Amino acid sequence: MxxxxxxxxxxxxxxxxxxxxxxxxxxxxxxxxxxxxxxxxxxxxxxxxxxxxxxxxxxxxxxxxxxxxxxxxxxxxxxxxxxIGGVLEDGVATLEKLEAADVPLFGLTNWSAETFPYAWDNFPVLRRFRDIVVSGRVKLAKPDPAIFAEMYQRIAAQLPGIEAHELVFIDDNLKNVQAANALGWHGVHHTSAAQTEARLRELSLPV
Incomplete structure (x- = not known):
């Protein structure tokens, strides 16, 4: 895989x-x-x-x-x-392991277009993604399949020919994870960084 x-x-x-x-x-x-x-x-x-x-x-x-x-x-x-309490260091550590292995990283967030600039300005970790779909900007929100389609199109523009089963999606909201799974993505329900990394290793990712 x-x-x-x-x-x-x-x-x-x-x-x-x-x-x-x-x-x-x-x-x-x-x-x-x-x-x-x-x-x-x-x-x-x-x-x-x-x-x-x-x-x-x-x-x-x-x-x-x-x-x-x-x-x-x-x-x-x-x-x-x-x-906002700050960044979640264990989640960022997972991201950094993937980044160090040159795994392409993207963001898909439910966030108001009016408040997202604060996060962008205050949390530099968000600038490490190749592209980010912000729900408030595209006027769609998870778990709507349409926002996943928007994300997929943007990924495919950078990684031509990529298929749904070659994508992993990490989210703490189970409904969003289930929506991704229904589209053929590998949804990972984030309850802790340790559990997420264990699942990523099952998918042969270097974390």
């Missing part, structure tokens, strides 16, 4: 991102915080911005539904950078 390229998700694999980092300061009670992040600023809502809806539109939509929570809703994107 020959793997010709590896595609990385960013959040949860290379970048430590969690709304908890901000909202545990804004909502001290854990059950209240859990309710707010499940029912108000939910991941489903976040993915709409990741998929191309503007932050202004998303914020206004949510405030109309939950006017009593306006200040907290506005804080989500106004203080978004406080949700």
């Amino acid at each position: 020959t793997i010709k390229a590896v595609v990385f998700d960013f959040g949860g694999v290379l970048i430590d991102w969690s709304p908890e980092y901000l909202f545990r300061h804004l909502i001290q009670d854990e059950s209240e915080r859990r309710w707010f992040l499940t029912h108000v600023c939910s991941m489903e809502w976040v993915v709409r911005q990741d998929g191309g809806q503007t932050i202004a539109e998303g914020t206004a939509e949510l405030i109309a539904k939950f006017p009593d929570h306006e200040a907290l809703i506005r804080a989500f994107y106004e203080r978004w950078h406080e949700m």
Whole structure:
């Protein structure tokens, strides 16, 4: 088996991102915080911005539904950078092993087009990829097969003739991994760097 390229998700694999980092300061009670992040600023809502809806539109939509929570809703994107804990060093170490072996590396991330520039400016590791598909820029989001098609087209432009079974995709979200598998890619569910590297070695990658 020959793997010709590896595609990385960013959040949860290379970048430590969690709304908890901000909202545990804004909502001290854990059950209240859990309710707010499940029912108000939910991941489903976040993915709409990741998929191309503007932050202004998303914020206004949510405030109309939950006017009593306006200040907290506005804080989500106004203080978004406080949700980033930094780089995940073990994930970066995996990337560096692949990079050292000249494995072509690409990025496929669900990220708002409006907040991605902050990550680009602050985390140089993101500049080590041959190309990156940012969901907010292409107005598609994982696990939609269309965003994988966009990634595949960009990879094929650099590696002509590459086939789906020659691609590995690493993501911490199981639904995204399953979407990649359904397209014939080798999806790797990232739960720890050790487990991810073990799976990569099974695929004959040098990590």
